[in-house]
Amino acid sequence: MFSVASLALVAYLLGSIPFGYIVAKARRVDLTTIGSGNIGSTNIYRALGLKVALLVFLLDAGKGFVGTRIVPLVWKTGLEPGTLRFICGMAVILGSVAGVFMRFRGGKGVATGAGVFLGLAPLATGICITVWAILVAITRYVSLGSLVAAAMLPILLGALETSGTSRNPVFYLSVAVALVVFVRHRSNLKRLLAGRENRVGRVKMNPSAANKAGPCATGVAGTEEGKQ
Helix, strand or coil, X not given: CCCHHHXXXXXXXXXXXXXXXXXXXXXXCCHHHCCCCCCCHHHHHHHHCHHHHHHHHHHHHHHHHHHHHHHXXXXXXXCCHHHHHHHXXXXXXXXXXXXXXXXXXXXXXXXXXXXXXXXXXXXXXXXXHHHHHHHHHHHCCHHHHXXXXXXXXXXXXXXXXXXXXXXXXXXXXHHHHHHHHHHHCHHHHHHHHHCCCCCCCCCCCCHHHHHHHCHHXXXXXXXXXXXX
């Protein structure tokens, strides 16, 4: 039988896997030098396009799902399942935003958080993802969609929970994750309020940057358009 600390460590290490960085490096692109420098799927989209961004999003969401739903089932502890999922969910999200393999840097926790809650509360999460997609399509502000979706999730869980939220660890996990997302997006929030936030788009690369990054990175440099 595993200890709770060991299980949380497994979930954290899973969350720490930097899929965005790995996928970009496989295409000879260093995400940390392009656009915002973030290794999440938004910066991947700017650098390598929609198909690669979707792949990274699915990989990041997958580690959230596995870390929260599968890991607690494979390794048993004496802890109540809902509480254990809460701990593993927080651990895998912590790994995604402060991963040990990237020197405690990472993404902003949105894709991994989506995977966590798809496994725990699929209806509420599906609604949030739909709202996120609509907002991004209309405004082209990924940060706005992420912030609204994160804020909506605990509200929806509270509204959809028939037995009350006081004993539901998933609700408290959604509040904790919303706080993490807002903290990670604090600079984006300031720019949104000031009307200076950048809209998502492909980043242009000048010829010298293209030569440094390699042929697979042509058309994807770190201009100011990508700073989100």
